[in-house]
Amino acid sequence: MLQAEGEALEKALEVALETGYRHIDTAQRYNNEEVVGKVLKRWFDAGKLKREDVFVTTKLSYTTSYSEQVEESLKASLGKLQLDYVDLYLIHVPITCIAQGDYLVGDPNSDYIATWKASIHQSLLMVLIYKTLSGDGETIRCGQSQNCGCLQLQH
Amino acid sequence: MEKQYDAGRARTVGVSNCSIKKIQRILDTCRIKPANNQIEMHAYFQQPELVDFCHKNGITVVAFAPLAPLSYFSYFSGEESKPKSSALEDEVVITIAKKHSKTVVQVILRFLLQLGVSTIPKSVTPARVRENYNVFDFALDVGDMNKLQTLHAGENGRVFDLSDFAL
Numbered sequence: 001m002l003q004a005e006g007e008a009l010e011k012a013l014e015v016a017l018e019t020g021y022r023h024i025d026t027a028q029r030y031n032n033e034e035v036v037g038k039v040l041k042r043w044f045d046a047g048k049l050k051r052e053d054v055f056v057t058t059k060l061s062y063t064t065s066y067s068e069q070v071e072e073s074l075k076a077s078l079g080k081l082q083l084d085y086v087d088l089y090l091i092h093v094p095i096t097c098i099a100q101g102d103y104l105v106g107d108p109n110s111d112y113i114a115t116w117k118a119s120i121h122q123s124l125l126m127v128l129i130y131k132t133l134s135g136d137g138e139t140i141r142c143g144q145s146q147n148c149g150c151l152q153l154q155h
Numbered sequence: 156m157e158k159q160y161d162a163g164r165a166r167t168v169g170v171s172n173c174s175i176k177k178i179q180r181i182l183d184t185c186r187i188k189p190a191n192n193q194i195e196m197h198a199y200f201q202q203p204e205l206v207d208f209c210h211k212n213g214i215t216v217v218a219f220a221p222l223a224p225l226s227y228f229s230y231f232s233g234e235e236s237k238p239k240s241s242a243l244e245d246e247v248v249i250t251i252a253k254k255h256s257k258t259v260v261q262v263i264l265r266f267l268l269q270l271g272v273s274t275i276p277k278s279v280t281p282a283r284v285r286e287n288y289n290v291f292d293f294a295l296d297v298g299d300m301n302k303l304q305t306l307h308a309g310e311n312g313r314v315f316d317l318s319d320f321a322l
Binding site for chain 1: 171
C-alpha cells in the first residue's frame with residue numbers, strides 16, 4: 001500500500017477485499033493507516049468480514065524506532081487502523097533515522113536489538129509466556145501460529 | 156508482568172530490510188525470533204541466500220516490490236533513481252506467460268509464491284488488483300522455475316537503495 005492514499009486507496013481496498021485479498025500490508029510511514037482502518041471498519045460493521053478473517057501488517061517507522069518509542073508508535077497505528085491488535089508488526093528498517101536538514105540519515109548509535117526487545121514486549125508472545133509460566137495451559141493456542149516462537153516457549 | 160499481560164497489541168513481530176547478519180544478531184541475542192522478514196524481491200533480485208537463511212530458521216519471507224518498479228523516488232534524497240530494465244519485458248518471462256496463457260505479472264507473482272514467499276504487489280488500479288490475485292489456477296513446472304531463477308542479477312538487480320541505512 002506504499003504511495004497509495006485517499007479515495008484511490010479506498011476504492012482499491014474495496015476491490016481487493018471483494019476479489020478475495022485478506023492480507024493487508026501497510027506502515028506508519030505510508031501515511032495511509034487511517035484509510036485502511038476506515039475501509040476495514042466499514043466491512044466489519046456491514047458484517048462482510050470478521051477481524052480474524054484478515055491479516056493486517058503494519059510497520060514501526062524508522063523515524064520513531066528507538067526502543068522507548070515502540071509502545072507509543074504501535075498504539076498510534078492501532079488507533080488509526082481502529083484495531084485492537086495487528087497480526088504482524090515489523091521493524092520497518094533495522095536502524096533509526098534522524099532528520100538532518102531535508103534528509104533523513106541513519107543514527108549509527110541506534111540499537112535495533114533494543115527495538116526488537118521492546119517490540120516483543122508489545123506482542124502476544126509475552127502474554128503466552130506469562131500464561132505458560134502461570135500454568136494455565138495457554139501454550140496450546142500458540143501452536144496455531146507456527147511463526148510466533150513456539151519452540152522457545154516449549155523449552 | 157502485568158504490563159506484558161495487558162499487551163498483545165501484535166500477534167507476531169518481525170523485521171524488514173534485514174540482512175542475514177542483522178537477523179543472526181537477533182537470533183544470537185534474543186529469545187524470540189522474528190516471525191517474518193519483508194524484503195525487496197523480484198525476478199531480477201531474488202536474494203536466494205537470504206530467503207534460504209530465513210526459511211531454514213523458520214522465518215517467513217514477504218517480497219515487497221515483487222514487480223520491481225522501473226524507477227522510484229528515494230525517501231531520503233527525493234531524487235529519482237536510474238531506471239532499471241524490467242522483468243515485465245523479459246523474453247524469458249514473456250515466453251513462459253504465453254505457454255500458460257497468463258500475464259507476465261501473474262508468472263512473476265506465481266514464481267515467488269512457488270519459492271515459498273508471500274508477495275504484496277501494490278496497485279490502485281482495479282483491473283490490476285484483480286490480475287495480481289488471479290495466480291492460483293496454474294503452476295510453473297521445474298523447467299519454468301529454473302529459467303526464472305537464472306534471471307537473478309545479484310546486486311545489479313536491486314532497485315531500492317538502502318545504503319543510507321548501513322545495512
